[in-house]
Amino acid sequence: MSQGLFTYLALARRLAIESTNKSVGRQVMEWCLLYLRSRLGPGFYNLGRMYQRDFPLFHLLGYWSSRQYAQRVYEWNERLYHRTSQNKIVEKAILSTYGVPTPELLGCFHPFRGLDREGRELRSSRDLQRLLETLSPGEKVCFKLTEAWGGVGFHAAEYLGGDQLCFLDEDSPITVSELTERLRVSGRDGVLVERYLEQHAEFAAFNPSSVNTLRCVVRQVAEDRVECLLVFLRVGAAGSLVDNATSGGVIYPVDIERGVLLSGFMKAKPYELYTHNPVTGEQMQGRAVAFLEESIELAKSSLFAFPSIRFSGTDIAISREGPLVLELNIFPDYGGFAYNQVPSRSVLPKLTANNRRQ
Template sequence: MHFQDPGRIKVFLKDAQKKNVLRIFKEVLVLWTTKKEVPLYYFKHLYKNGIENYRDYLSPGEVRTIHGSPNLHKSEYTSILHNKLNFALYCERNAIRTPELVGHNFGGSFFADKERWQISQTGALAAYFERLFASSGSDSIFIRPLALNGGQGCFRLDRSTYKEALARTGRNIFSGDHIFTETSQQHNAIDAIYAKSINTLRILTYFDGEKAEILSSFIRIGAGGSIVDNGSSGGLFVGIDDPTGILKRTGYRDMKFGGGEFTKHPDTGFVFEGFQIPLFREACELVLKAARHIPNGFIGWDVAITPEGPTLIEGNEDPHLFMSDVTYGGLLANPGMQKVMAAVTAP
């Protein structure tokens, strides 16, 4: 929690579910002593009544240790994950299901079907995308920056309105590097929760050099009209009971966007508890296959559930662990995460 952010401070002060002041003081002191850092993260979630195992949650220092550990991460593998073009091509080569890559650009250089075009005007850009729509047969194309996370810079072009959209936003494409993929069609059961975004599963894996295993999972759900599901963009996150694939009772929203706990979606009224994620077992099998092909020690995978089966959107070597921590209920109590922490400290 950043105390220079008045919005987050206001959420904390107004939260009727917080513990009493004496208990908060005691728990902060315990964390400060045991974690060897000022536990400002306590005020993002751990201050709430009902959280008894507050010491089982990751501190920022522990998260940095995981993300920076050479025992878990190798640049040869993370380079595949970090660059979305590398990732798409690698998955295609190894028959790992992912949205079909239809084109990409490096600034004003645009590529598709083994051809290259130098484009600087929106009219020519519209002609390029007209070609992509025709060759792919897709009704929409999703555009993602090669190296940004959290849904930053992502947007969708629809066949029916892409020319108007490019007239408004085409210059943003020229100024960066992007991949263009077919937009995944969401399973109608997931659509019922919130249909304006592709609501992806975030599944954490650990690979010890021989065996890959799943640590935890949750679903990210868009809200408020957003076409992206990321918690960093105002979306909700709801824990999944492993290995059943059934949603837990409560969803959460980051304090940056007002915080709060939800038993149903604020836009659609969809009740979370008891919902069975379709094709969850197949989604787990997909990420385990991917983890064996990209044997980084620790990865957060984003998986979309489509009518044809799960598809891998991306893998993250440095996933934002706050949401996984909250939805699991304290990752340090997770046996798999205990293996991760042992690997981090191994000589």
């Protein structure tokens, strides 16, 4: 027996102590059923909190396997168009064309083909200096790799004036020349430069160091209609600039019908539930989600901007003025269906030939 299975059995014993959870024997039986039905293991079982007594068996049997999920994604979203959303420059250009609000673009740095939004070169430290001098001291900018996931390569900095700026997660200022060298090393395919998004006070209160976002998973069900399948809030760890679950952020599923947060958890330990915010101590479970309806509607409308894309996990940030689209994930992490306990077979069915032609 593998060490991993021993670990899951030990966890099952711990969970079974709580009267609200299933017995060890019931958990193990359901692991087997989940694997036989969907080729999903105890990790996915725990991520979906399927060990809870009120989680029904017919929901447990309602998930695609990871391979089947990938097949469904490529049925709903044609492979030919996948890179339109994977590249942040292309994605922002398409969204802006249709008036979908996004964070303000300043330019794209690249040593050979970089340009600012006025079409001027953004390829050297002198070009970066010129761009930064359009800001006032104290204003913030952020840098994103044009193709990256999970917050990899994200940096934010405060412009101090002259040739000085300071990254928000560092103490010592750096020069524009030092910044240029960092961007050249980290962003071989280019680095997006945006004005830093100052989030709404409701969302900044969750954790002020990160932009805390809503992931809205939406699906086009007819030529003129998109529905929302699930929503969850991501809150960054204390001191973190990103809210990603892989970076220690807390996930709070949203009850869409009631518009409130459910208990949160960290992806690494989904069996430890948080009714309160571990950063601030404030009550989270049952808390109304500000701008939820507006965020869902924005996620729905943004899907129409992309050709042959019918399914997306859209990341929405709430600025002081309202919701903005950060990005569309047209192959969203399958874990989202487990987070929100939404069986994927029922909401992401196999497409018929007629549906595929829509």
